[in-house]
Amino acid sequence: MSASVALFTADLRIHDNPVLRAALDAADEVVPLFVIDEGVRAAGFDAPNRRAFLADCLADLDAALRERGGRLVLRTGDVAEETCAVAAECGARQVHVAGDVSGYAQRREERLQRLLASGGRELCVHDAVVxxxxxxxxxxxxxxxxxxxxxxxxxxxxxxxRPVLRAPRRVRVPEGPRSAALPSRPDVTGVSPGLAAGGExxxxxxxxxxxxxxxxxxxxxxxxxxxxxxxxxxxxxxxxxxxxxxxxxxxxxxxxxxxxxxxxxxxxxxxxxxxxxxRPRASQEDYRPRGDRWRHDGEEIAAWREGRTGYPLVDAAMRQLLHEGWMHNRARLLAASFLTKTLYTDWRVGARHFLDLLVDGDVANNQLNWQWVAGTGNDTRPNRVLNPLTQAKRFDPHGDYVRRWVPELAGVEGSAVHRPWKLPARERAGLDYPEPLVDLSDGAERFLRARDR
Missing domain, CATH: 1.25.40.80 (Serine Threonine Protein Phosphatase 5, Tetratricopeptide repeat)
Incomplete structure (x- = not known):
């Protein structure tokens, strides 16, 4: 019987999956394969929140395949080497995979193609999957x-x-390829306590x-x-x-x-x-350089990461990130603007922190959104500054978001929660909440001077 390999990457589903469908159409039997990439771990992208969510996804994918008579084959190591080994074990002539865009993913794909070709096998890359x-x-x-x-x-x-593809009714997997045990969420340490469940x-x-x-x-x-x-x-x-x-x-x-x-x-x-x-280098280099000479104040960066800036909306956003491994998109824009435009700190510092915690930490969206906010990317108004007080008035007018995530301010009523430093001295003294790191107008002026020099 003929065999093929469906190499899952960022497409951990059976519904509307061109990779799985093409592999099934190409052979009598298919090896649904996922490789836990040691290169991702070595590069520091194997964050606990994503590892825990991935464990959920792999368990769910395996269950869906077993409902259709199949199973997920799991390996750990170098993706190209492990995939070639599996293809050799089952005699597969083709490996099917989704195309991806990061520099790392492109290099991985090129290496996989070379190794497969050296063994007389073909790599079939499918678009419109990710x-x-x-x-x-x-x-x-x-x-x-x-x-x-x-x-x-x-x-x-x-x-x-393209049209939406149905999930397959049956997946026939050859018996030969061995599989490692699936990872389990409880085995992952350092996970945000409010992390959502994963899986298709x-x-x-x-x-x-x-x-x-x-x-x-x-x-x-x-x-x-x-x-x-x-x-x-x-x-x-x-x-x-x-x-x-x-x-x-x-x-x-x-x-x-x-x-x-x-x-x-x-x-x-x-x-x-x-x-x-x-532009793969845009994951680390300015897409549109502005000649910035960024400040690096370790105490300010630590306060931003921990949600102790003294600006309640910024702090609420950062604490939501710590607790859930996720943050509302409007809050992401505000937190990023505060770091890059008010504190005038390199966007790469913030992007790295987000990747360390965000369960959806995607190189394309995370890095380029950070660049958009920092004014080094695709924003047509590179010097715009998001004022947290103005943003609070528009998007959290009653202060409910802040009170949810900053318990020190839970007793402050109404919109006053966004300006705790203006409370009467007696009320302010009872709050275990820091003073603002910097005056907003001073921070904005400092940034604009740096950009206009």
């Missing part, structure tokens, strides 16, 4: 990628996406519930910090337990301002992927 539209599918005339979102989105929205079943259920209860009002509510009205699907998109293509199709079928706004956010995700595919 993203809705493949990077490079739409480009401006004379350039390899769009540098500004709005023209990209116009072209993106005009494209017809959980991701699909979350989308179905949110589609019924929250999608319609998404356009008007998605920035409401206390309302927490976003889909919270970013971890599932990062691990591929839900399909971006399927989400776009199902949201578009619903129609309306809310679904349209949600689809636009999925297009932003694709936008960042196409930028990084064309």
């Amino acid at each position: 993203t809705a539209l493949p990077p490079g599918e739409v480009t401006p005339q004379g350039r390899d990628h769009f540098a500004v979102f709005t023209p990209y989105f116009r072209r993106w929205a005009a494209k017809r996406l 079943k959980e991701g699909r259920a979350r989308f179905d519930a949110w589609r019924k209860s929250g999608m319609k009002a998404y356009a008007e509510n998605h920035d409401d910090l206390a309302g927490d009205a976003t889909s919270r699907l970013s971890p599932h998109l990062h691990f591929g337990t839900v399909s971006a293509v399927e989400l776009v199709h199902r949201a578009s079928e619903t129609g309306g301002e809310g679904p349209d706004a949600f689809v636009r956010q999925l297009a932003w995700r694709d936008f960042h992927h196409q930028v990084l595919a064309a």
Whole structure:
């Protein structure tokens, strides 16, 4: 009997998975394979929150395959070497995998292709698996990628996406390839206490519930910090337990301002992927250098990381990150602006901290969103500064988000919670909460002077 290998990476699902479907169509038997990449660990990207979420995803994927007569084969080590070994064990002529965009993923793919070819085997790379539209599918005339979102989105929205694929009814796996034991979430230490559950079943259920209860009002509510009205699907998109293509199709079928706004956010995700595919070095280097000479104050950075800046909305955001391994997108923008524009600290410091904690810590979205906020990326207004007090008035007007995450201020009523330093001395003395690290106007002036010099 013929065999092929379906190498899972950021597509840990059986629904709408072109990699799995192509592998099944190509042979009588398929080895569904996942390799715990030692290179990711060596590079410092094996964060506890993502490791715990991954354990959930792998267990769920294995269960779904077993329901169809199959199983997940798990290996640990070098992805290229382990994949070639599995292909040799089952006599597979083809290995199927999803295309990815980071420099690390591109180098891994190239090495896998060389090693397979040396053994007379073929690597089949499939697009529109990790993203809705493949990077490079739409480009401006004379350039390899769009540098500004709005023209990209116009072209993106005009494209017809591939159809959604059904989950297979049966997966026949050859008996030969051995598998390591699946990891378990309880075995992972250092996990955020409020980390959400992972896996395709959980991701699909979350989308179905949110589609019924929250999608319609998404356009008007998605920035409401206390309302927490976003889909919270970013971890599932990062691990591929839900399909971006399927989400776009199902949201578009619903129609309306809310679904349209949600689809636009999925297009932003694709936008960042196409930028990084064309400019892999942007994961660490300024996309548009501004000549910054960043400050590095260790005490200020520590206060920002721990949620002790003295600005309640910033601190609430950072404490949500510590507790959940996730942060509301509006809060991410604010926390990043405060670090880069008010404290004038290198965006790479903040991006690294986010990657250490975010369960959806994706190189394309995380690094390029940080660059957007820092003004070294794709923002057409590179010197904009998000004022936490103005942001609080707009997106947490009653202070409910702050009181949820900053218990020291839970007893402060109304919007006064955003300016605790203006409380009467007697009330302020009873609060175990720090004074502001820096005056906002001083920080903004310092930043603008540095940029304008």
